[in-house]
Amino acid sequence: MNAYFLLQYKLANRKLIELGINPLVGYVLGIAGFILISEYLYLKTEFAKYAVILVALTFLAKTSEINRNAFLLMVFGNKKSRVIRIIENLILCLPFSILLIYHTEFWESILLIVVSVLLASFSFNTNFNFTLPTPFYKRPFEFAVGFRNTFYIFPFAYLLTIIAISVNNLNLGIFALLLVFVVTFTFYLKPENEYYVWSFSTSSGRFLLGKLVTAARYSAFLALPPAIALCVFYPSEIATILMFLFLGFTFLWTIILAKYSAYPNEINLPEGILIAVCIYFPPLLLFLMPYFYIKSIRKLNAILK
Amino acid sequence: MILVKQLYKNYGSNEVLKNISLEFMKGKVYGIVGENGAGKTTLFRCIAGLEDYKGEITSELKPLKNHLGLLLTEPFFFSKITGEEYIQLLCNARNRKVDSIKEKNIFDLPLNQYASTYSTGMKKKLAITAILLQENDYFILDEPFNGVDIQSNIILAELIHKLKQLNKIVLVSSHIFSTLSETCDEIHLIKKGEEVKTVPKAEFGNLEQEMKAVNIGNKIERLGLK
Numbered sequence: 001m002n003a004y005f006l007l008q009y010k011l012a013n014r015k016l017i018e019l020g021i022n023p024l025v026g027y028v029l030g031i032a033g034f035i036l037i038s039e040y041l042y043l044k045t046e047f048a049k050y051a052v053i054l055v056a057l058t059f060l061a062k063t064s065e066i067n068r069n070a071f072l073l074m075v076f077g078n079k080k081s082r083v084i085r086i087i088e089n090l091i092l093c094l095p096f097s098i099l100l101i102y103h104t105e106f107w108e109s110i111l112l113i114v115v116s117v118l119l120a121s122f123s124f125n126t127n128f129n130f131t132l133p134t135p136f137y138k139r140p141f142e143f144a145v146g147f148r149n150t151f152y153i154f155p156f157a158y159l160l161t162i163i164a165i166s167v168n169n170l171n172l173g174i175f176a177l178l179l180v181f182v183v184t185f186t187f188y189l190k191p192e193n194e195y196y197v198w199s200f201s202t203s204s205g206r207f208l209l210g211k212l213v214t215a216a217r218y219s220a221f222l223a224l225p226p227a228i229a230l231c232v233f234y235p236s237e238i239a240t241i242l243m244f245l246f247l248g249f250t251f252l253w254t255i256i257l258a259k260y261s262a263y264p265n266e267i268n269l270p271e272g273i274l275i276a277v278c279i280y281f282p283p284l285l286l287f288l289m290p291y292f293y294i295k296s297i298r299k300l301n302a303i304l305k
Numbered sequence: 306m307i308l309v310k311q312l313y314k315n316y317g318s319n320e321v322l323k324n325i326s327l328e329f330m331k332g333k334v335y336g337i338v339g340e341n342g343a344g345k346t347t348l349f350r351c352i353a354g355l356e357d358y359k360g361e362i363t364s365e366l367k368p369l370k371n372h373l374g375l376l377l378t379e380p381f382f383f384s385k386i387t388g389e390e391y392i393q394l395l396c397n398a399r400n401r402k403v404d405s406i407k408e409k410n411i412f413d414l415p416l417n418q419y420a421s422t423y424s425t426g427m428k429k430k431l432a433i434t435a436i437l438l439q440e441n442d443y444f445i446l447d448e449p450f451n452g453v454d455i456q457s458n459i460i461l462a463e464l465i466h467k468l469k470q471l472n473k474i475v476l477v478s479s480h481i482f483s484t485l486s487e488t489c490d491e492i493h494l495i496k497k498g499e500e501v502k503t504v505p506k507a508e509f510g511n512l513e514q515e516m517k518a519v520n521i522g523n524k525i526e527r528l529g530l531k
Contacts, residue, residue, distance in 0.1 A: 131387055131417055139397065140390040141383050148385040193381040198355060199398040201371035305354055305368055 001080055005087070020268035038099050049105050056096035056112055060119050063088055069123040085120035092116065136218050141196070142211075143218040146187030153183050154222060161226040165233045173230045174244050177223060181248035184219045185255050191263050197303050204300035208260065208293070212253050219252055250285055254278070257292035263299045306330055307352065307369065307443060307474055312360035314347055314498075321347045322358070322498045331365075334465055334475040336485035339495035345478045346378060348495070349445045352476075366442055371399070373443045374436030378451070380428055388416035388423070388431050395435040403438050410434065412457055425452035433461070444468060444475045450484045462488055482513050 016026035041048040063085065072081040093116040100109035132151060136143035147154075157179045164173035200207050223245065230241045258271045271292075278284045307329040314322040322344050329335055337345050350356045354370045366372040382391065389406050396403050403409065410416055412430040414423070420431055429452055436444065446465075450458050465488040468475050479485050485492060486509045494502040494512070504512045 131419060132385075137387075137390050137393065140394040141386050144387075144390055145383050145385045192383075194355065195375070195377065195381060196394070196398075198353070198370065198375075199395055201399050303355075305370065 089116040261295035310361040336489035336492035374441035380432035382420040
C-alpha cells in the first residue's frame with residue numbers, strides 16, 4: 001500500500017517536471033494558489049462554501065471512475081483497495097475541509113469528510129456515453145471535443161451576461177465574455193497525437209492558418225451572443241466591448257501558436273510566463289505572436305515536411 | 306513506386322533497422338512479416354516520415370506522406386469525438402470532400418457514438434474507413450486483421466484486392482499467415498531489423514512450412530503438457 005502512494009507521489013512529481021516546474025516549487029505554488037483563489041472566493045461571494053464543496057466533490061468523483069477502481073481491486077484485493085480509496089479521498093478532501101473549518105463552517109467540513117469516506121465505496125462511470133451534438137462537426141476536433149468537455153460553462157456565461165445587463169453592471173458582462181474565451185483557450189492546451197498533424201497534406205503555414213481561422217470562426221459563434229447583447233445595451237461602450245472581443249481572439253491565436261511552438265510537448269512554463277506577461281501588457285502580443293509563429297513553423301516542418 | 310534504399314534506424318545504441326532495401330510497385334500487395342519487435346512498425350513509421358532515419362525513401366508521388374493512408378496498430382482517438390467526426394477530420398486533412406459518410410459506412414459502425422467507446426475491432430474498422438475515404442494511392446496497414454470479426458475480415462481482404470485492382474501500393478503486416486497468403490503478391494521476412502528473405506506468391510506454402518519448423522521446433526514438447 002505504501003508503494004502505491006509512493007508511486008502516486010512519483011507520478012505527480014514527474015507531471016510537474018514535464019511541465020518544467022521543480023516539484024517543490026510546484027507544491028508551494030499549488031498551496032499558495034489554493035489559498036489565494038479560495039480567499040478571493042470568500043471575499044467575493046457569500047456562496048463560497050457551496051463552490052468549495054462542489055469543487056471538492058468534483059475531485060472526489062474522479063477517484064470513483066469504474067475502470068480505475070476495477071484495477072485497484074484486481075491488484076490489491078477487496079480490503080486493501082477499500083483502505084486505499086478511503087485514504088485517497090481523505091487526502092483529496094483535506095485541504096477543502098481545512099478551508100471550511102478556517103471559515104468556521106464546521107458542519108459543512110464534517111459533511112464533506114463523511115461524503116468522501118462514503119464515496120470510497122462507490123464506483124461509477126464518469127464518462128457518459130451520451131453524444132452531445134455540437135455545431136462544430138465540420139471542422140473537428142478542438143471545438144467539438146472541447147465544447148463537450150465544458151458545455152455547462154456556456155449557459156452559465158450567457159446567464160451572467162443577462163444578469164449583468166439586468167443589474168446594469170458592464171464589468172460583469174465583460175467578465176462573462178472573457179469567461180467564454182478563457183474556456184476556448186483550454187481547448188488548445190494539450191498537444192494532439194502526432195498522427196493528427198501528420199495526416200495533413202499541407203504546408204506548416206497553411207496548417208496553422210487553418211487552425212487560426214477555425215478557432216476564430218467557432219469562438220465567434222460562442223462569444224458573439226454575449227458581445228452583441230452587451231453592444232446593444234451599452235452602445236456608448238461599444239469600443240470597450242470590441243476591444244475585449246479583439247483581445248479574446250488575439251489571446252486565443254497566441255495560445256494556438258504557443259501550443260505548436262512547443263509541439264509535440266505541452267505548453268510549458270516559459271511559454272506560460274510569456275503569455276501571463278501579455279495579460280498585464282497586451283501590446284507585447286505584437287512581438288510574441290510572430291515569435292511563437294516562427295517557432296511553430298520550425299516544429300511543424302519536422303512532421304509536415 | 307516506392308523505393309527504400311539502405312535504410313538504417315537507431316534508437317540510441319539500439320539498431321532497429323539495418324540496411325533495408327525494398328521496392329514496392331504499383332498494383333501490388335506486399336506482406337511484411339516478422340516476430341514482435343522485428344522492426345515492422347518502425348519500417349512503416351520511417352516510410353510514413355514519422356521517424357528520422359539514415360538511407361533513402363523515395364516515391365513516384367511526392368511527398369509520399371501526402372498520398373499515404375496509414376493504419377496504425379492501435380489507432381488513437383480523442384475521448385469525445387464521434388466516428389463521423391473522426392472520418393471528417395481525416396478527410397479535411399487531405400482536402401477531400403465526402404458527400405455522404407453514412408452511405409460509405411460499409412462496416413455498419415455507430416458513427417454518431419464517441420469513437421473512444423468503440424471496441425478494438427470497431428476502432429480499427431473506423432480507422433480503415435477513414436483512410437479509404439481519403440483516396441490515397443499508397444496504403445500501409447499495420448495489423449489490419451487484428452481484433453476484427455470474421456465477417457469484417459472477409460470484407461477487408463476484398464478491399465485489399467480492390468485496392469490492388471485500382472493500381473494502389475499496399476503494405477500489410479499481420480501475425481496471421483493465412484490473411485497474408487490470401488492477399489499478398491510478395492512477402493518480405495524481417496528478422497531483428499534485417500530483411501532476410503523476399504518470397505513470391507508461388508512460394509508462400511514453403512515459407513509457412515519453414516516458419517513452422519523454425520518457430521515451433523520442439524518448443525511444445527519442452528512444455529511437457531500433461
